[in-house]
Amino acid sequence: MNLLRLLICWLLLCAAAHAGTLTQAELARRFPAPLVVGEKSADIPAWPLFKQNGTVTELVGYAFESADLAPVPGFAGVPPNLLVVIDPKGTFLDVAVLSQHEPVFLEGLGEAPLREFLQQYRGRSLGQGITVGGGKGSLDGVSKATASVRIINQSVLSAALKVARAKLGFAQGRDPGRIGRIRMDVFAPLSLQEMLDAGLVRHVRVRRGDVERMFAGSSGAGLDAEALAQPDDVFIDLWVAWASVPAVGRNLLAPRTWTRLQGRLEPGDHALLVLTAGPHTLTGADFVRGSVPRGIVLRQDRLPVEMRDLDLEPRLADGVHLPADEMLLLRVIAQAGLDPACALDFALPVTRSKGIVYPERITREVAFSYRLPEAYYIAPERAAPAWQASWKARRVELIVLGVALSLLAAALWQQRRLVAHARRFAWLRRAWLLFTIGFIGYAAQAQLSIVNLTGIVQALRAGRGLDYLLFDPLTVALWAFVLVSLFIWGRGTFCGWLCPFGALQEFAGLAGQALRLPQVAVRRVLDARLKRVKYGVLAAILLAAVWAPAQADRLVELEPFKTAITLNFVRAWPFVVYAAGLLLVAMVVNKAFCRYLCPLGAALALLGRVRLLDWIPRRAECGTPCQTCRHRCGYNAIVPSGKVDYEECFQCMECVVIHASDEQCAPRILERKRSRTIPIVPAPDTIDRRA
Structure with a gap:
């Protein structure tokens, strides 16, 4: 805890990281002779570029930074900053990366796919109505980064249109591609x-x-x-x-x-x-x-x-x-x-x-x-918000996710029927976890992350809106379900059923048992202390998001989700070793990362305190004297009194299965034995003789 206090104090002293702005000298280095960089315009932050043609000085175009004109937050809450150059007719001459904090482009994919994406702007006109992945004539997206490149496209177009309106006479407030x-x-x-x-x-x-x-x-x-x-x-x-x-x-x-x-x-x-x-x-x-x-x-x-x-x-x-x-x-x-x-x-x-x-x-x-x-x-078609294209493009996946979440909610609401047959429930749960890994994780790329929260923190800190979240519709839909589930069941619905990396850990644990690896049962005192670590990690990340965004980008790497799910382990070897190591640990220590390190789990545990229901059934005998559920709980989420600690419950429902089982629940077994006891009644002739 002393180390945690020192870390927090250090973060509080850090200044917020600010993206630097280009100077005229830096632009002159980027655009050498015969080009000449003029003075920055007084009315809009853009530099004119000139070329000497004989005795005539020709205007070649305007260079500007997207963050100065259209600071659209990315998924880390920080706007990408791009150098954009357009000619006097509104045609893109170049678009280049100055800085960006998109998680998918920081590591793993790297910036190379982003630079290739930006090269597609060259030669395209602002009047064309440029879109991403919209069919013929649109820009090709980047696999696993569709939402990010849509945000970048909005940044480029919004910034370029502002310069075109101010300097080239383009229509004020409208995309020239959407006019009568x-x-x-x-x-x-x-x-x-x-x-x-x-x-x-x-x-x-x-x-x-x-x-x-x-x-x-x-x-x-x-x-x-x-x-x-x-x-x-x-x-x-x-x-x-x-x-x-x-x-x-x-x-x-x-x-x-x-x-x-x-x-x-x-x-x-x-x-x-x-x-x-x-x-x-x-x-x-x-x-x-x-x-x-x-x-x-x-x-x-x-x-x-x-x-x-x-x-x-x-x-x-x-x-x-x-x-x-x-x-x-x-x-x-x-x-x-x-x-x-x-x-x-x-x-x-x-x-x-x-x-x-x-x-x-x-x-x-x-x-x-x-x-x-x-x-x-x-008449022109009404201009739709840029994020709507993402929802239309992924409508099939949204339907699949919506149906799946509806089935899950119905099943969890009817928990007695769900756990009526222990063996059937075990296979149903494993099938769902495979769906979580395959569809929610790898296919839909809807792994929720602490980056979602740090992005919101940084966007609000900078006074920006949260519209950027709508560029990733499946993540928005899943977050909506999770936030509702927090009021009903608490943290466990996401951590136990909807987290792809959590599901990977659960299967790693099953594999460890199948291989007969020794299962480490962490002593309860140590377990309680280790569970506090994730709250320290959460505090450090959120403080860094406020005071030192550059450090936050590093701290969020404690989460292996990007490596294991978003990038499918195709990443630099230290990240792969870390993520794979956590899965190996999960083979002998039940979901160790989720229990002790996960900052998102810590955030959901805190938010889950608004839970309205104590939905796990308990009996008077639970804890006094029966301790079956407590000893069988792999998360140590049941205290000696028999009460459930919902902040540490992963909704595996093993205790609910035990509670409903005539073979596993001690109070029910005792009731059955009592019901089978034959009372000793004296024979009639014996009574007569006594009389």
Whole structure:
């Protein structure tokens, strides 16, 4: 115990481990000449990468750390940190590991499979809707690490989308792969008035007096003499239409202009037609064709979306007459993620100057919106949470687990029927333990672990959510059942029936008995002391998870579950020797690891104190004088008084079998003997003679 106190004090003094962040110098080392690393952006933690091409400096892309932008916790509660590089079109140039704490990639599998997985991002676009293991076009997962790579995929995409939204004009708050789509098959001849009535063309008229009122109360008020003298005169007449929609473009534009427009747009691009009349223009005298007009701004979800002139001279269709002084066809690239299902928010900046030497510039905006009617686009599918893909992919395994757990709960609830025949119960239990090892352990990879708890501790400590747990549906389902069972039966349901490594130990014990190895019965005093060790191990791991996460990663290796179950003993030899050694010990000492070292068992024992039922039947004779169950209990979970210590009970139900047996339970045997006793009654003639 003194050693335990010293360990706890040392952990309390340790500082929490923080992942380092990249510096500009480190990035320069990773991206040498001819690339140049620019200064980190002020608005978002990303570094621009440039390349000198003759006399022109070209933007190659942006480099950033996923943990800075999307700290999605992994299964150790710590977010993976990845170096991500995307080009100006939103295509991945590289994704590399900076740090990660995923248990399956720390040892055993190692980082090599993770690095191979990350190589699949190269050349893929953010607009593709990248998924893991979803069929054709998706990323290939990693065996035994499906949930981890799904979390990593979410980290990469979430971080990259944030940079793309801030720097490349991608849609704010949405995956560009999940937006509305223009219906190219919908067309009907429409007149200009019919398009105006349907909302396909938006007309806005602003008078000079309207503009003057916008500047009221500011230093820009009263600077336009014409607005004061003639407030009802038109300042600007403006028409906006979604020209790449066939029902708009084919009716509004001349056939030749429509054909040329189609040839200039790439898949997913959009074109907007803007026509204006009046003294205010959108381009100005210094406007260059092919550039971005400064006189009109488009926003969606409060984020500016770039509109660039297509350098086409649009001509209107015959019969369409608009008094336009300027006409522009503006292109919005597909990567911008413009969503036809959402409103387009336009603004016309109007600037006035006051003063001569250093004039003060005052700007106000004429704002209006344009929404495409529903008949002309296909609404996007509602974006499902990323973890739902894991549940769909493993629905068969979830059904199998759900049916199995239901059968187990029903059997344990009907314990009298379950143990009615001792031999049949023994074989049923062994069959279930084989299912636990084969399906729950190796097939479903649903071995519960102390790592599940340390991950929650570290996530809560860092103020992160617990959504990452949903990426492993079978573990979530099993934990849900175990937590409910704690209220009914206590710790034993998991430790005795649902723990794959515990089942391996139980079979190791049976093998030891079959080989006639000497079975070590630990003296009760020593046994009681050794049982306290697992609580010290639990305390050390949880304290490390809070104060020294790097040490927690090492301490959780006291649990052999990852070696024996998750990685199937395919691991570095010290870990294999440790796990195999525990099984060898279990051949002579009944489930020694579970009883003395298991931190998860200690946690469940503490949580099991909320148990509502004393479900193991007892008699008045139990303990006084009968000690049969106590001596037969391989876990020393029955005290001399006959009371069951549920915190150390593994629900093997041997004592329940004894309690129900006429051949093993001493009080029942005594009752049977008494029922068979023939009372001595004097013969009638003897009574007569006495009389």
